Amino acid sequence: MKAIVWVLALCALGLPRLALAEGPFKVAPTEVTDWKTVYGQIEAKDMIPARARLGGTLVSLEVSEGDMVTAGQELGKVVDAKIAFQINAIDAQIAALDSQLSNARSDLNRAEALRARGVMTAQAYDALKTQVSVLEQQIEAQKASRQVTEQAATEGAVLAPIAGRVLDVPVARGAVVMAGETVATVGGGGVFLRLSVPERFAATLHAGDAIAIEAASGAIRGKLAKVYPLIEGGRVNADVEVPDLKSDFVGERVLVKLPLAHRQAFLVPASLLYTRSGLDFLRVQAGETVTELTVVPGPKQSIDGVEMVEIVSGLSGGEEVVGDE
Structure with missing residues (x-):
């Protein structure tokens, strides 16, 4: 009851x-893990600028941001109008030296006949022979200088340093560029995740730790590859390797969960x-x-x-x- x-x-x-x-x-x-949610930024493993090797005018630009390129592909062309004038000047100097060499060889031939009859001294004959040799060497030097100038003209092509995606094109067709100036920046070699976390969490970050990532394609896992020893602005930088990380945007931010304590x-x-x-x-x-x-x-x-x-x-x-x- x-x-x-x-x-x-x-x-x-x-x-x-x-x-x-x-x-x-x-x-x-x-045992549970306390996680800290922070933002990570997707970075290209290799970001190499494609530079102009020649100063001049950018007469062609074949790529824009987002284009895929292969290593060695021509991205643009720089032309220096002065090179054509320099080649013409060298050709004129070679022509003048050829004329002088022709006269010097004629004088040498006459000197050989005079020497055979004993009319010309050996000293005068050697002077004419030396003059012919000097002119021949001057012509060879001018030809070598012409090859250098021609090679400089071929270096007007701006080539992609690596295969990848064009991230930035800071110049436009028709712009005047200097030698060594960046025409395009190419990112390749895959992507990784760069973290920047407050310095109070520095002691909790260890290479090899498992990292949870909330990407656009879903939750994936990564591994903390490197923790940088330099603290800048009160923040610690670290790199995360993510085998399945795919992104069409370099610099995209994604949510990352860091293991802080157990x-x-x-x-x-x-x-x-x-x-x-x-x-x-x-x-x-x-x-x-x-x-x-x-x-x-x-x-x-x-x-x-x-x-x-x-x-x-x-x-x-x-x-x-x-x-x-």
């Missing part, structure tokens, strides 16, 4: 039934937690008796595909938590 009265009283209070719908879950301390916590299946009148409860079984405990839940996380919730307050460990029938 007392048992019936007790059950009716519970029903009157609106309490759930005590029978179990699920097997008991034994509460035990579990601690012990009580986790229970989220399905065993229920809320009534603004309070959260768990049903705890002790022998044949089931009681309700008011608890304070914390963050949720998925473990082996099961959604678990951390219980911040209300459990001491060893309890057997059960569900409703």
Whole structure:
């Protein structure tokens, strides 16, 4: 009779039934990781400028931002109008030296005939022979100078240093550029994630740590590859290697979860937690008796595909938590 009265009283209070719908879950301390959510920026592994090797006017520009290029591909062409005049001047000097050489060889031939008859001294003959040799060497020097000038003209082509995507084109067709000036910047070699976190978290970052990343394609995992020792502006830079990271935008920001600390916590299946009148409860079984405990839940996380919730307050460990029938 007392048992019936007790059950009716519970029903009157609106309490759930005590029978179990699920097997008991034994509460035990579990190691959990505290995560810090920060922004990471996607960077190209190689960002190399394609520079003009020749000063002059950019007469053609074949690429724009976002274009894919191959290593050695011509991106533009720089022309220096003075080179054509320099080549003409060298050609004129070579022609003049050729005329002088022709006269010198004629004088040398006459000198050889005079020397054979004993009319010319050996000293005068050697002077004419030396003059011919000097003129020949001067012509060779001018030809070499012409080759250098011609090579400079061929260096007007601006070539892609690596295969990849054109990230920036700071000049336009018709612009005057100097030798060494950047015509385009090419990013290639894949991408990685660059982090910049407050210096108070520097001691918690270690190379090899697993990193959770929330990319546009979904959640992926990465590995902390390098932590830079230099702190700038109160922030620490670190690089994350992500095998499956794909992005059409260099500089795109994505959410990254950093493991800051490991601690012990009580986790229970989220399905065993229920809320009534603004309070959260768990049903705890002790022998044949089931009681309700008011608890304070914390963050949720998925473990082996099961959604678990951390219980911040209300459990001491060893309890057997059960569900409703």
